[in-house]
Amino acid sequence: MAYILPNLPYDYSALEPYIDEQTMRLHHDMHHQTYINNLNAALKDHPKLSELPIEELMGQIDKVPKDIKKAVRNSGGGHANHSLFWKLLSPHFDARPEGSLRDAIDSEFGSLEKFKKQFTEISLSVFGSGWTWLVKDDAGKLRIMTTANQDSPISDGLTPILGLDVWEHAYYLKYQNRRPKYVEAFWHIVNWQEAAGRFDSELAGVGSES
Incomplete structure (x- = not known):
C-alpha cells in the first residue's frame, strides 16, 4: 500500500495574506x-x-x-x-492556546509571549533547511528543538506539538530571504486547537494518512 498525499484541510488561498x-x-x-x-x-x-x-x-x-x-x-x-x-495551520486567525497546553506553556516558558519569543529566536537561528518544534517528551514536559532537513522528532521518541517549516520553499515566493517576516506571519495562523489536542492525547501522532 503506497503512501498518498493528504488533502489540505482548507483552501489553498485560505491562509492569505500570511501565506499566499x-x-x-x-x-x-x-x-x-x-x-x-x-x-x-x-x-x-x-x-x-x-x-x-x-x-x-x-x-x-x-x-x-x-x-x-x-x-x-x-x-x-x-x-x-x-x-x-x-x-497546524488554520484560517481562523490570531487564535490563542487554551486549557492544559496553555498551562504547560506558562509553566515551562513563563508566558505565551516568552514562549513565542524563544521559538522565534530559535527559528531564525536555524542554518539552512530544517524545522523548529515544540515537542512533548514521555514525561509530558515541553521543550523547543530543531531538526535538520526533514528529520522528525518522532524518530527521537518525542511527540511534536507544534512545528514550523523553515525551508526556503515554505516562504520564499512571498517573503524572499526575510525569514523573520515569515515567522512573524506564522503566529497569526497557528491552529492552537490542533496543537492542544496533540498535547492532551497519549497517542498524539502525525496522522493516519497512508
Whole structure:
C-alpha cells in the first residue's frame, strides 16, 4: 500500500495574506508530493514497511534496512512533517492556546509571549533547511528543538506539538530571504486547537494518512 498525499484541510488561498495561494500550491502539491513519491520508491520492495502509518514508520527508523534508511529518513520525514504542518495551520486567525497546553506553556516558558519569543529566536537561528518544534517528551514536559532537513522528532521518541517549516520553499515566493517576516506571519495562523489536542492525547501522532 503506497503512501498518498493528504488533502489540505482548507483552501489553498485560505491562509492569505500570511501565506499566499501560489506558495501553498507549490509546497503541498509539488514538494510534499515529491517526498511521497521518493518514499514509495524507496519502499517498493518492502511492502510491510509501506503498510505502517507514517508516524509508526518514523518511530521505527532504526529498524529500516540500512540500504534504504537514508531515503526513508529524508522522504518519510518529509511526508510526516508536512502532513502534520498542514494541520497546524488554520484560517481562523490570531487564535490563542487554551486549557492544559496553555498551562504547560506558562509553566515551562513563563508566558505565551516568552514562549513565542524563544521559538522565534530559535527559528531564525536555524542554518539552512530544517524545522523548529515544540515537542512533548514521555514525561509530558515541553521543550523547543530543531531538526535538520526533514528529520522528525518522532524518530527521537518525542511527540511534536507544534512545528514550523523553515525551508526556503515554505516562504520564499512571498517573503524572499526575510525569514523573520515569515515567522512573524506564522503566529497569526497557528491552529492552537490542533496543537492542544496533540498535547492532551497519549497517542498524539502525525496522522493516519497512508
